[in-house]
Amino acid sequence: MNRDRSPLHPTLKYAGVLRQVSPEVGQFWLSQEDVTIIGRDPATCHIVLDAHIYTSVSRHHAQLTCQKRGSIPVWAIADLGSVNGTYVNQQRVETSTVLKAGDRIQLGRQGPEFVLEYLPLTEVVSTQPDQPLTLTQLLPIFAIHPDWVRKAYLVPGIVTVVAVILLFATAGSPDAFKVILALYLGSAAYYFIYQLCGKRKPAWVLLGTLTLEILILQSPILPAMIYVFRTVLPGQLHPPHPSFWVLFSRNFIGAGLMEELLKALPIIVAYGLGRWLPSPWKQKVGVWEPLDGILLGAAAGLGFTWTETLGQYVPSIAGQFGNLAGLQVLIPRVLGSLTGHMAYTGYLGYCVGLSVLRPHRAPLILMVGLGLAAFLHALWNTAAARFGPMGLAVVGILAYVFLTAAILKARQLSPTRSQNFATRFYGYR
Numbered sequence: 001m002n003r004d005r006s007p008l009h010p011t012l013k014y015a016g017v018l019r020q021v022s023p024e025v026g027q028f029w030l031s032q033e034d035v036t037i038i039g040r041d042p043a044t045c046h047i048v049l050d051a052h053i054y055t056s057v058s059r060h061h062a063q064l065t066c067q068k069r070g071s072i073p074v075w076a077i078a079d080l081g082s083v084n085g086t087y088v089n090q091q092r093v094e095t096s097t098v099l100k101a102g103d104r105i106q107l108g109r110q111g112p113e114f115v116l117e118y119l120p121l122t123e124v125v126s127t128q129p130d131q132p133l134t135l136t137q138l139l140p141i142f143a144i145h146p147d148w149v150r151k152a153y154l155v156p157g158i159v160t161v162v163a164v165i166l167l168f169a170t171a172g173s174p175d176a177f178k179v180i181l182a183l184y185l186g187s188a189a190y191y192f193i194y195q196l197c198g199k200r201k202p203a204w205v206l207l208g209t210l211t212l213e214i215l216i217l218q219s220p221i222l223p224a225m226i227y228v229f230r231t232v233l234p235g236q237l238h239p240p241h242p243s244f245w246v247l248f249s250r251n252f253i254g255a256g257l258m259e260e261l262l263k264a265l266p267i268i269v270a271y272g273l274g275r276w277l278p279s280p281w282k283q284k285v286g287v288w289e290p291l292d293g294i295l296l297g298a299a300a301g302l303g304f305t306w307t308e309t310l311g312q313y314v315p316s317i318a319g320q321f322g323n324l325a326g327l328q329v330l331i332p333r334v335l336g337s338l339t340g341h342m343a344y345t346g347y348l349g350y351c352v353g354l355s356v357l358r359p360h361r362a363p364l365i366l367m368v369g370l371g372l373a374a375f376l377h378a379l380w381n382t383a384a385a386r387f388g389p390m391g392l393a394v395v396g397i398l399a400y401v402f403l404t405a406a407i408l409k410a411r412q413l414s415p416t417r418s419q420n421f422a423t424r425f426y427g428y429r
Contacts, residue, residue, distance in 0.1 A: 013071035013072070013120065014071060014072050014073065014118045014119065014120055015029060015030070015073075015118070015119050016029070016030035016032075016066075016073055016075055016116065016117075016118060017029055017030065017116075017117045017118070017119050018030060018036075018047065018064070018105070018114045018115075018116060018117075019114060019115045019116075019117050020112060020113070020114050021104075021113050021114065021115055022112065022113045023053075023112065024053075024112070028046075028047045028114075030064055030066070030073075030075060031046075031066070032066040032069045032073050033066070034046075035063045035064065035065050036063060036064040036065075037060060037062075037063045037080070038057075038061050038062050038063065038064075038107065039057060039058055039059050039060040039061040039062075039080070040054065040057050040058065040059050040061075041059040041060060044060065045059075045060065049107075049112060054107070054111060054112055056083075056084045056107065056108035056109075056110055056111040057082075057084075057107050057108065057111055057112065058080070058081075058082035058083055058084070060080045060081075060082075061079070061080060061082040061086065061107050062077055062078065062079050062080055062082065062086040062093070062105075062107065063077070063078055063080055064076070064077050064099075065077075065078070065096075067098060072118070074098060074099075075098075075099050075116065076096045076097060076098045076099060077093060077096070077097050077099055077105060078093065078095070078096040078097070079093045079094075082107070082108070083108075084107070084108030084109065084110075084111060085108060085109075086105065086106070086107060086108075087105070087106040087107075087108075087109070088103055088104070088105055089103055089104055090104075090106075090418060099116050100116070101116055101117060101118050102115065102116065102117070103115070103116050109418070156188075156191060159184070159187065160184075163180060163183075163184040166180045167180055167181065167184075174318075174323040174326075178310065178314060178323075178326065178327065178330055179310060181327075181330065181331070181334075182306055182309060182310055182330055182334050183306070185331065185334040185335055186302050186305060186306055186334045186337060189302070189334070189335060189337055189338040189342065190206075190298060190299065190302050190342065192338065193294070193295075193298045193338070193342060193346065193403075193407075194295065195422065196404065196407050196422060197291050197294055197295055197407055197410070197411070197422065198291075198411060198420040198421045198422025199291040199292070199295065199414065199416065199419075199420060200419075200421070201284075201292065201295045201296075202284050205270070205284060205285055205296075206295065206296070206299045207299075209266045209267075209270060209296050209299040209300055209303070210266075210299045210300065210302055210303040211303065212265075212266040212269060212300075212303075213262075213263060213265075213266050213299075213300040213303030213304055213307075214303045214306070214307050216262060216265055216266070217262070217303075217304065217307045217308075217311075218307075221262070221265075222262065225258050225261070225262060226258070228258075229253055229254050229257060229258035230253075230254045230258070233253050233254075234249070234250065234253060235250055235253035235254025235255070235257075235258065236250055236254060237250055237251065237254045237255060237381075244382065244386060247382050247385060247386070248378055248379070248382045249378075251377070251378035251381040251382050252374055252375065252377075252378035255377055255378060255381050256373070256374030256375065256376075256377035256378040256381075257370070257374045259304065259341075259377065260344060260345060260348055260370060260373045260374050260377060261370070262304070263297065263300040263301055263304050263341070263344075263345040263348070264297075264300070264345070264348055264349075264352070264370070265300075266296060266299070266300045266303075267287060267293060267296045267297055267300060267345075267348075267349050267352050268352075270285055270286060270287055270292075270296050271286060271287040271352065271356075273285045273286060274286015274287055274288065287349075287352055287353050287356060288353070288356060288415075289353050289356065289357060289410070289413065289414055289415055289416070290349075290350045290351075290353035290354050290357070290406070290409070290410035290413055290414070291353065291407075291410045291411065291414055292349075292353050293348075293349030293350050293351070293352040293353030293354075293410075294346045294347075294349045294350050294353070294403075294406060294407060294410055295349070296349055297342075297345035297346045297347070297348055297349025297350070297352070298342040298343075298345065298346040298349070300345050300349075301337060301340075301341035301342035301343070301344065301345040301346065302337060302341070302342055304341050304345075305333065305334060305337040305340065305341045305342070306334070308333075308341075309329075309330055309333045309334060310330075313329055313330075313333060314326045314327075314329055314330050317329045336396065338400070339396040339397070339399045339400040339403075340380065340396070340399065342403075343376070343399040343400055343402065343403040344373040344374075344376050344377050344399065345373060346403050346406065346407075347369065347372060347373055347376075347402050347403055347406050348369045348370060348372075348373040350369065350406040350407075350409075350410055351365050351366055351368060351369025351370075352366065352369065353410065354369075354410075354413070357413060372402070376395070376398065376399045376402065379395050379398075380392065380395045380396070380399070383395045
């Protein structure tokens with residue numbers, strides 16, 4: 001409900017609009033003449049929120065005041081002594097705070113969220129007609145924004161440029177070309193997961209997890225695990241003329257359980273180091289919540305993908321059918337790690353982190369995590385043998401849904417949720 005807030009004014013060129021983005025969608029015009037009060041009291045508030053839906057909103061929660069009238073008005077927001085506080089861009093409002101276009105306003109940590117926008121009411125030739133042209137307007141590169149590195153994705157851009165140059169430089173060396181391409185594609189897939197998670201984890205911790213997984217696969221641990229799961233246990237991967245259930249059960253034991261346990265080892269090491277190291281190193285390295293487990297699990301999954309792809313599949317295919325065929329295997333395998341090894345172990349890592357938050361149910365949580373990761377892994381292998389591309393598509397989508405659902409739930413459960421930088425989709429944080 002928005003009371004008497006018509007934006008029409010003969011001298012205005014822009015009007016301020018408070019757009020509600022979650023949990024409902026709405027649009028409220030802001031007045032330049034009077035304060036705009038947000039709350040639950042329909043008698044005195046200008047933006048009235050349903051008391052039955054928005055229980056965290058106070059009767060008079062916050063007010064917006066026009067600080068500067070004119071073609072481009074400026075508003076400030078102040079909290080009216082609400083119980084749950086008012087937040088601008090996740091920072092609690094203590095005093096009157098001047099707003100900019102695009103600022104996100106939230107009434108309480110779990111309350112409704114709004115975005116301040118400017119809408120043109122007349123044709124505008126210049127949004128700042130009274131100000132001279134500046135050097136930073138003409139050459140924006142000189143206007144260094146404090147969040148430039150993060151908001152402009154500067155590091156991914158630089159990495160892409162370096163990767164392109166290296167790919168050009170190694171065009172005559174197929175093996176080096178494949179390694180660089182695999183490193184770039186895998187890093188891009190992992191970066192996507194990192195951005196979705198929204199928790200900062202030191203790069204050296206993630207690289208250490210990835211490297212440890214690669215070293216494990218080069219150590220005597222791998223042949224020992226192969227012997228146990230594929231000789232002692234019924235995990236032989238290529239039985240003669242198997243039925244679907246025989247093939248699935250063999251893949252569940254010989255590929256799913258074995259490989260997920262191998263990828264879980266770096267997560268376990270990080271968990272142990274987190275209990276042993278002093279602060280602040282323990283917080284940086286250890287597994288303290290589901291987001292930590294997802295990030296470390298996905299890193300281990302990427303290390304497994306690189307080792308398996310570059311060390312086994314690509315050399316085998318390229319040796320039989322040539323380098324082009326090897327490249328055609330490398331690209332989908334590394335890109336597919338997002339819905340493959342990184343997804344399986346990411347979900348397992350989520351369960352490891354969840355067991356830290358729910359220690360009394362840790363055995364059940366870990367059993368479910370390992371079982372589901374192995375199930376998805378075995379389902380992919382079985383679908384590849386029995387159902388072809390359509391079956392693989394279904395299983396890949398299913399694995400991705402499991403991973404992203406785990407990420408969203410992990411962000412909800414995170415003890416450091418207020419520091420989460422993840423991109424918001426449709427108001428969901």
